Amino acid sequence: MGGFTTQFAVALTVTISLAFVSGCLGTAFGLFLAISKGTAQPRLNSVVTAYTTVVRGVPELLIILLIYFGGTTLASKIAGRYVEVNAFTAGVIALSVVFSGYATEVFRGAIAAVPAGQTEAAKSLGLNAWQRWVFIIGPQMLRLALPAYGNLWISLFKDTALVSIVGLTDIMRVAYVGAGSLRAPLTFYLAAAALYLSLTTVTLLSIQLAERRYPALGR
Amino acid sequence: MNLGLMFDALVVLPSGVGLTLILTVLSLTAGFLLSVPLAFIRAFGRPGLSLAVLAYTYVIRGTPMLVQLFLLYYGLAQIEAVRASIFWVILRDPLWCALLTFSLNSAAHTTEILCRGLQSVPKGVTEAATSLGLKRFQIARLVTFPIAFRISLPAYGNEVVGMIKGSSLASTVTLLEITGMARQMVSTTFAPYEIFIVAGAIYLSLTSIAVKAMQFLERRLSTGDRPTRRRKARLRPALPDHEITTTPLP
Numbered sequence: 001m002g003g004f005t006t007q008f009a010v011a012l013t014v015t016i017s018l019a020f021v022s023g024c025l026g027t028a029f030g031l032f033l034a035i036s037k038g039t040a041q042p043r044l045n046s047v048v049t050a051y052t053t054v055v056r057g058v059p060e061l062l063i064i065l066l067i068y069f070g071g072t073t074l075a076s077k078i079a080g081r082y083v084e085v086n087a088f089t090a091g092v093i094a095l096s097v098v099f100s101g102y103a104t105e106v107f108r109g110a111i112a113a114v115p116a117g118q119t120e121a122a123k124s125l126g127l128n129a130w131q132r133w134v135f136i137i138g139p140q141m142l143r144l145a146l147p148a149y150g151n152l153w154i155s156l157f158k159d160t161a162l163v164s165i166v167g168l169t170d171i172m173r174v175a176y177v178g179a180g181s182l183r184a185p186l187t188f189y190l191a192a193a194a195l196y197l198s199l200t201t202v203t204l205l206s207i208q209l210a211e212r213r214y215p216a217l218g219r
Numbered sequence: 220m221n222l223g224l225m226f227d228a229l230v231v232l233p234s235g236v237g238l239t240l241i242l243t244v245l246s247l248t249a250g251f252l253l254s255v256p257l258a259f260i261r262a263f264g265r266p267g268l269s270l271a272v273l274a275y276t277y278v279i280r281g282t283p284m285l286v287q288l289f290l291l292y293y294g295l296a297q298i299e300a301v302r303a304s305i306f307w308v309i310l311r312d313p314l315w316c317a318l319l320t321f322s323l324n325s326a327a328h329t330t331e332i333l334c335r336g337l338q339s340v341p342k343g344v345t346e347a348a349t350s351l352g353l354k355r356f357q358i359a360r361l362v363t364f365p366i367a368f369r370i371s372l373p374a375y376g377n378e379v380v381g382m383i384k385g386s387s388l389a390s391t392v393t394l395l396e397i398t399g400m401a402r403q404m405v406s407t408t409f410a411p412y413e414i415f416i417v418a419g420a421i422y423l424s425l426t427s428i429a430v431k432a433m434q435f436l437e438r439r440l441s442t443g444d445r446p447t448r449r450r451k452a453r454l455r456p457a458l459p460d461h462e463i464t465t466t467p468l469p
């Protein structure tokens with residue numbers, strides 16, 4: 001493997017930070033969309049539905065390519081000269097979009113699964129809309145959403161490999177370069193697979209821990 | 220936005236739909252055929268065998284499909300024995316490599332889906348089948364599997380959509396399906412927006428059709444819906460429905 005061990009270590013942090021940043025952004029955006037879909041007028045509702053349908057119906061690879069190459073063209077047009085969008089930024093935007101599309105559906109389902117009596121009881125206690133969200137619906141909804149939400153994180157870690165196609169030096173890219181330069185593709189791709197497998201395993205274990213710590217109420 | 224280019228893309232890109240569909244349909248079929256026995260082993264097999272199947276599905280589902288594809292396409296060439304064997308004819312070809320990767324991937328996902336379906340078949344049903352004198356294979360074929368399949372259909376629909384989307388990875392090993400065609404067009408026209416948006420629209424229509432087809436299948440195969448219940452009620456009107464029976468008030 002030669003000097004590629006340190007490169008793999010750096011690439012591992014790149015992959016983790018890419019997944020972490022896009023996961024957090026995607027969660028925030030997905031939560032926002034799910035809440036607005038639950039409460040707002042039908043017009044906004046159909047816009048959110050269209051967004052999730054499009055995002056979930058188009059390959060992740062295509063979204064990454066569109067944002068990377070399209071983003072470069074757009075930025076160049078605005079700046080008036082050639083500007084290249086950073087692969088990490090493009091990856092974060094693309095993966096956040098994908099994550100938020102799925103997260104919206106997960107959270108929407110979880111919100112719908114909270115019994116209506118909870119909201120009614122909170123209303124009868126005199127809590128306002130904000131308090132109802134923070135104290136009553138939010139905690140119950142998050143517990144219900146946890147298993148499906150954990151799966152989203154696992155597929156997010158797997159999707160980060162696709163960003164290597166637009167040149168981000170993540171695990172997959174290092175494996176690709178190493179495989180080419182040392183003529184040992186099997187070794188390098190097996191190493192990459194092992195790294196990804198350990199990442200998804202850690203994610204799976206932490207999700208299971210969280211599930212045991214915060215089980216869905218009333219089930 | 221250049222509408223002329225979008226129109227060009229709309230004319231050129233559909234020629235990649237064929238390859239996308241071939242990859243998707245063949246991989247789903249191979250994956251399904253492989254997953255049925257695996258799911259039975261995983262659900263009802265001996266602990267050792269069940270664990271072996273779990274190891275397979277866990278590794279496949281825990282690693283990106285891109286890594287698996289590159290492992291097969293680039294990685295296997297490192298082994299001299301593979302290059303000398305007769306399988307080299309297959310493993311040298313990107314199409315076969317993509318098909319093999321997608322099939323193994325789909326098999327792993329479908330195994331887990333079907334296994335969950337098999338495990339949620341009520342025990343009383345299989346016991347009833349045993350008491351009717353059916354043999355184990357007959358029970359699996361006539362009773363357990365049809366019920367499990369119906370239970371797993373919604374999850375399997377997601378797998379079908381996932382495979383349509385996953386087939387876009389074939390473009391990374393030089394195959395010219397929709398994404399591959401789009402990337403080739405972009406590299407000659409330098410118009411990423413127009414062409415990738417058209418490609419996305421084509422994928423969206425494919426996945427929408429798949430979703431609609433799965434919903435149709437679900438409706439066709441679903442039992443316990445109102446029409447059947449009504450027919451039953453017409454035959455035997457004497458017994459009241461479970462929900463309607465009044466319980467004594469406390």
